[in-house]
Amino acid sequence: MIEVHALTKRYGRTVAVDDLSFRVEPARVTGFLGPNGAGKTTTLRTLLGLVRPTSGTATVLGMPYRELDEPTRRVGAVLEATSYHPGRSGRNHLRVAAAAGGLTRSRVDEVLELVQLSADAHRRLRGYSLGMRQRLHLATALLGDPEVLVLDEPANGLDPAGMRWLRDLLRRLADGGRTVLVSSHVLAEVEQIADEVVIIHRGRFVAQSSTAELAARATAATRVRSPQAARLQEALAGQQIGVRGTGDDALAVDAAPERVGELAAAHGVVLHELVAERATLEEAFLELTGGETTR
Amino acid sequence: MRLLIAELLKLWTTPRTTLGLLLGMLAVVALGTVGMLAAATDEVRMSQTILDDLLSFAAVSATFALIVGVLVVTWEWRHGTMTETFLAAPRRERVVGAKALAAAAAGAVLAAAAVALTLAVAYVWISDEAAVDFGAVWATVGRLVLAGAIWGVLGVGIGALVRSQVAAIVLVFVWFFVLEPLLRVLIEGSDYLPGAALQALTEGGDDVLSSAGGALVATVYAIAAALLGTLATLQRDVA
Ligand SMILES: Nc1ncnc2c1ncn2[C@@H]1O[C@H](COP(=O)(O)OP(=O)(O)OP(=O)(O)O)[C@@H](O)[C@H]1O
Ligand SMILES: [Mg+2]
Numbered sequence: 366m367i368e369v370h371a372l373t374k375r376y377g378r379t380v381a382v383d384d385l386s387f388r389v390e391p392a393r394v395t396g397f398l399g400p401n402g403a404g405k406t407t408t409l410r411t412l413l414g415l416v417r418p419t420s421g422t423a424t425v426l427g428m429p430y431r432e433l434d435e436p437t438r439r440v441g442a443v444l445e446a447t448s449y450h451p452g453r454s455g456r457n458h459l460r461v462a463a464a465a466g467g468l469t470r471s472r473v474d475e476v477l478e479l480v481q482l483s484a485d486a487h488r489r490l491r492g493y494s495l496g497m498r499q500r501l502h503l504a505t506a507l508l509g510d511p512e513v514l515v516l517d518e519p520a521n522g523l524d525p526a527g528m529r530w531l532r533d534l535l536r537r538l539a540d541g542g543r544t545v546l547v548s549s550h551v552l553a554e555v556e557q558i559a560d561e562v563v564i565i566h567r568g569r570f571v572a573q574s575s576t577a578e579l580a581a582r583a584t585a586a587t588r589v590r591s592p593q594a595a596r597l598q599e600a601l602a603g604q605q606i607g608v609r610g611t612g613d614d615a616l617a618v619d620a621a622p623e624r625v626g627e628l629a630a631a632h633g634v635v636l637h638e639l640v641a642e643r644a645t646l647e648e649a650f651l652e653l654t655g656g657e658t659t660r
Numbered sequence: 661m662r663l664l665i666a667e668l669l670k671l672w673t674t675p676r677t678t679l680g681l682l683l684g685m686l687a688v689v690a691l692g693t694v695g696m697l698a699a700a701t702d703e704v705r706m707s708q709t710i711l712d713d714l715l716s717f718a719a720v721s722a723t724f725a726l727i728v729g730v731l732v733v734t735w736e737w738r739h740g741t742m743t744e745t746f747l748a749a750p751r752r753e754r755v756v757g758a759k760a761l762a763a764a765a766a767g768a769v770l771a772a773a774a775v776a777l778t779l780a781v782a783y784v785w786i787s788d789e790a791a792v793d794f795g796a797v798w799a800t801v802g803r804l805v806l807a808g809a810i811w812g813v814l815g816v817g818i819g820a821l822v823r824s825q826v827a828a829i830v831l832v833f834v835w836f837f838v839l840e841p842l843l844r845v846l847i848e849g850s851d852y853l854p855g856a857a858l859q860a861l862t863e864g865g866d867d868v869l870s871s872a873g874g875a876l877v878a879t880v881y882a883i884a885a886a887l888l889g890t891l892a893t894l895q896r897d898v899a
Contacts, residue, residue: 376899406899407899410897410898410899413747413750414746414750415743415746415747415897415898415899416897416898416899417895417897430750431750431751433750436747436748436749436750437747437748440747442747444743448739448740448741448742448743448744449739449740449741450670450674450735450739450741451739452674452675452676452677453673453674454673457669457673458673460669460673461666461669461670461673462666462744462748464662464665464666464669465662465663465666465745465748465749466662466748467662505744
């Protein structure tokens with residue numbers, strides 16, 4: 366379990382995290398969502414005892430990370446800035462981590478197998494691709510078979526197969542009762558991986574909800590093309606639905622496609638195109654916060 | 661203990677740097693000793709003086725120990741591996757402590773290797789062993805190994821304070837090869853400066869400091885740097 370309470374971190378005049386509070390429960394995958402610079406990395410680094418908060422607290426398993434006795438066995442973490450010595454081999458990178466965490470060498474081979482890097486384990490990290498390094502860092506996080514997993518943008522550099530593999534892995538871990546927190550700035554990614562999302566923006570809390578709920582709100586926009594665009598626009602406006610013309614025969618509508626289609630049918634309007642617009646993350650925020658991102 | 665093993669493993673698993681430093685040092689020692697012997701016009705007879713002169717080249721190992729100490733800390737900041745190190749050991753003072761011990765061990769090994777090479781050169785070059793007091797030789801060996809260990813710790817302290825690899829190494833060179841030699845000429849009481857103290861240790865004492873005194877003063881510098889470095893490391897954000 367992870368608990369962030371009234372957390373604030375300032376870097377000089379920049380407020381990276383601003384009075385942020387949320388809880389992450391075990392047995393599910395929680396997404397940690399926010400645009401670039403929202404303060405995700407800063408929050409996670411504070412949680413892991415790497416960055417000192419200006420005020421407030423962040424605890425894992427009920428205590429500050431620095432007070433954990435066997436951190437490697439209890440919390441696994443992959444942080445965004447991939448850190449590695451280019452001259453070390455993949456296996457040796459893990460051997461160092463295993464030694465520091467008091468784990469056996471056989472565990473190193475197990476996690477290498479798990480992240481499918483066994484064949485490349487002897488190679489120097491200088492020659493690893495981004496995705497391979499990401500897997501290596503995941504392997505490091507999994508070394509101690511931890512109860513809590515904290516991943517900062519783990520999808521970076523993973524190919525579709527890698528993404529799928531990661532999704533399945535996190536699902537299995539969460540189903541096994543572990544706490545999994547995964548940050549991302551890509552809504553679509555989080556939607557696929559997470560059961561629940563915590564959204565922050567400019568260092569502040571915006572919302573916490575189930576992924577399904579978020580997805581429903583985020584898709585509430587439709588692009589529609591019709592030779593009778595003007596009539597459709599009138600009909601939509603008559604229902605208090607936001608609508609703008611975006612071309613000769615095209616409209617952007619602030620409603621789900623089902624609603625637009627039904628209205629068009631009711632008014633006998635011919636449609637040439639009806640597309641659910643996936644709202645951007647920014648729009649999802651606005652939707653969730655009623656247009657007010659600064660509480 | 662496991663942190664110490666991890667630190668030694670880090671040195672062991674970056675063979676290019678580690679071996680490079682070792683071979684670089686051995687090359688310096690070999691050039692120095694062989695050069696000195698070759699330059700002598702008369703046939704060199706084994707004597708205590710000659711051996712002491714030769715062993716003074718091995719004292720260069722302390723400088724290499726210092727660099728190893730600096731690297732042990734700064735390469736982790738440079739490559740960002742400090743993140744993983746602190747995740748495994750969030751009590752950072754233990755990390756600095758383990759690094760100090762690892763650097764001390766590495767410094768001692770470097771010194772021992774330098775001495776071994778010097779003695780090997782002496783053995784091959786000079787046939788007459790009668791005049792050698794082995795007790796004195798072993799004492800010198802012990803002092804050099806101690807100097808390597810102490811300077812390894814000093815390097816860790818400096819690295820932890822400065823954090824930037826380039827800055828730390830420049831600082832070390834500017835201090836030990838420019839500033840301190842200048843100060844020693846200009847100021848009295850400069851025998852207590854770090855380089856002078858270490859020299860008193862490796863060369864078996866000077867007018868002011870005995871070798872034990874030199875060891876003590878050098879150790880105080882090393883421990884002070886390590887403590888300050890620990891404080892700085894505790895404060896720092898790893899971002
Ligand atoms: N070490 C630092 N020094 C100064 N400012 C920092 C530092 N780290 C982060 N910041 C600032 O804090 C804010 C939050 O940064 P953070 O890296 O936490 O965002 P993020 O949500 O992880 O973004 P991204 O999606 O790009 O990874 C940014 O404005 C950033 O410029
Ligand atoms: Mg980030």
